Amino acid sequence: MRLKEIQHIFHKELDAIYDTNEVDSFFLLLIEAYYKISRLQMAMDPNIALEDDGKMVSALDALKNEVPIQYIIGETVFFGLPFKVDENVLIPRPETEELVDWIIKKTTVPNPTILDIGTGSGCIAVTLAKKMPEAKVFALDVSKEALEVATENAILNETTVDFLKADILDSNTWSTDFKKLKFDVVVSNPPYVREQEKARMKSNVVDNEPHLALFVSDENPLQFYKAITNFSTTNLKVGGRLFFEINEYLGNDMIQLLKAHNFVNIELKQDIFKRDRMIKGQIQK
Numbered sequence: 001m002r003l004k005e006i007q008h009i010f011h012k013e014l015d016a017i018y019d020t021n022e023v024d025s026f027f028l029l030l031i032e033a034y035y036k037i038s039r040l041q042m043a044m045d046p047n048i049a050l051e052d053d054g055k056m057v058s059a060l061d062a063l064k065n066e067v068p069i070q071y072i073i074g075e076t077v078f079f080g081l082p083f084k085v086d087e088n089v090l091i092p093r094p095e096t097e098e099l100v101d102w103i104i105k106k107t108t109v110p111n112p113t114i115l116d117i118g119t120g121s122g123c124i125a126v127t128l129a130k131k132m133p134e135a136k137v138f139a140l141d142v143s144k145e146a147l148e149v150a151t152e153n154a155i156l157n158e159t160t161v162d163f164l165k166a167d168i169l170d171s172n173t174w175s176t177d178f179k180k181l182k183f184d185v186v187v188s189n190p191p192y193v194r195e196q197e198k199a200r201m202k203s204n205v206v207d208n209e210p211h212l213a214l215f216v217s218d219e220n221p222l223q224f225y226k227a228i229t230n231f232s233t234t235n236l237k238v239g240g241r242l243f244f245e246i247n248e249y250l251g252n253d254m255i256q257l258l259k260a261h262n263f264v265n266i267e268l269k270q271d272i273f274k275r276d277r278m279i280k281g282q283i284q285k
């Protein structure tokens with residue numbers, strides 16, 4: 001079938017679900033990913049015929065079911081770098097790029113040792129390792145499948161990250177060597193969406209992205225933050241910094257939490273949409 005015919009079918013089937021520009025964008029991303037046909041080639045010759053359009057048919061089906069385009073293609077871009085993604089990892093978000101940018105700007109110690117907790121696709125750990133080549137980066141996750149994706153991403157981006165399988169909520173799963181490590185930076189974008197917020201979320205997120213990466217109970221929404229803050233009081237070096245991505249509704253609770261653990265230089269930061277989405281604190285010198 002010719003490209004312009006397939007594009008026509010995409011619009012016919014998908015314009016009721018998505019904005020028409022978004023449908024064009026999906027179509028162009030797919031022909032680039034599957035057939036290495038650029039937008040320019042498509043614009044110059046929309047009559048190019050695909051010998052095997054089976055992949056486009058499967059992608060169309062998945063899009064009808066609102067599967068995120070990143071999972072369909074199996075790849076996304078974070079901080080200008082390529083990352084493989086599948087249904088075992090959260091699709092990296094733009095606000096997390098802002099968090100990474102903040103860490104890079106604030107980390108001035110030479111040869112920093114960094115730990116990313118709940119690494120998922122590895123987007124934070126791999127980007128920090130890539131952008132701060134002198135850093136020694138560790139990353140952990142409770143999900144074996146996520147760690148496999150993160151490991152692939154470290155290789156894809158030609159970086160070295162030490163990945164560990166551990167449950168940050170259960171110190172019995174931490175190795176003796178891990179317990180002894182001291183870090184200049186601990187960072188985490190842990191699960192923070194309360195069950196009560198599920199109903200207000202887009203169905204393509206709730207139906208496709210891993211719940212292990214997203215949700216916490218309504219009763220204990222700061223569960224991960226409390227555990228990670230506690231861990232950081234013993235495993236950050238003096239002067240070391242803790243960075244979190246946070247739920248925009250819990251900024252004040254997070255300030256209180258860090259204060260209660262004697263962190264100083266606490267700073268709550270908004271994302272480009274003016275929502276409280278990041279916080280940092282420092283272990284007293």
Ligand SMILES: C[S@@+](CC[C@H](N)C(=O)[O-])C[C@H]1O[C@@H](n2cnc3c(N)ncnc32)[C@H](O)[C@@H]1O
Nearest residue numbers: 092118119120141142143167168189190191213
């Ligand atoms: C919100 S996702 C963040 C993923 C990635 N860091 C990012 O920013 O896109 C949270 C991650 O925490 C991991 N996680 C959930 N429970 C955990 C636990 N008890 N211990 C360690 N990691 C956990 C999930 O598997 C998931 O990869």
